[in-house]
Amino acid sequence: MSQLSRLISILTLLRSKRLLTATELANKFNVSIRTIYRDIRKLEEAGIPVTTIEGRGYSLMEGYHISPVQFTEKQANALITAQHLVNQTQDVSFIEDFKEALIKIKSVFRSSIQEKSELLDSKIHIFDANHENLTSNALSEIQLAITNFNYIEINYCKANDTQSSFRKIEPYAFYSTNHKWILMAWCHLRHDYRAFRIDRIEHFKILHDKFEDRKFNLQTYFQSCPYDK
Structure with missing residues (x-):
């Protein structure tokens, strides 16, 4: 992945979550933490208001991005619930593609909806009594x-x-x-x-x-x- 592609992906992730650590970003893109530090500086130099919270990670300044597409809380909840159902399909490729798509969608959530969607995500559990340990990736x-x-x-x-x-x-x-x-x-x-x-x-x-x-x-x-x- 080129640096430009990584910078765009980091910005998308920062828009989709309230807080991200350098370690999380380094693991996501399989690069060193030092590389992530340089990437964050590049974003800052480009005028992106990345806020560093000492000892916790990075976030975007509140109100930086206002998208013309707005989701209601119920619509956001439907997407979060859908992700749990998608995970039950046990197809690695489909799960990963949906996850990446959801990251992009969540990047336009308002901060208040992001916070509530993350809370809901931790409250959803799906049990399958007829679980069969077969997965696919096709x-x-x-x-x-x-x-x-x-x-x-x-x-x-x-x-x-x-x-x-x-x-x-x-x-x-x-x-x-x-x-x-x-x-x-x-x-x-x-x-x-x-x-x-x-x-x-x-x-x-x-x-x-x-x-x-x-x-x-x-x-x-x-x-x-x-x-x-």
């Missing part, structure tokens, strides 16, 4: 493949199967059930539509080759051929 890439009509090659392992099978698929849609993401795709091995649990995709590769849209509709598919686990 959802964000698969979303791009769906919207750009790219073929995907996968190694897929069915439930209660010890060996995976190679598939070339056309991704069309996905849905969530029991905290699991299911991908609907045209499977070239089976010459038909198939449902794939994303957390059972062991390896995947997004191809540059594009497929021709078959006009798949998830609702129509379920009406004619309901998915049976």
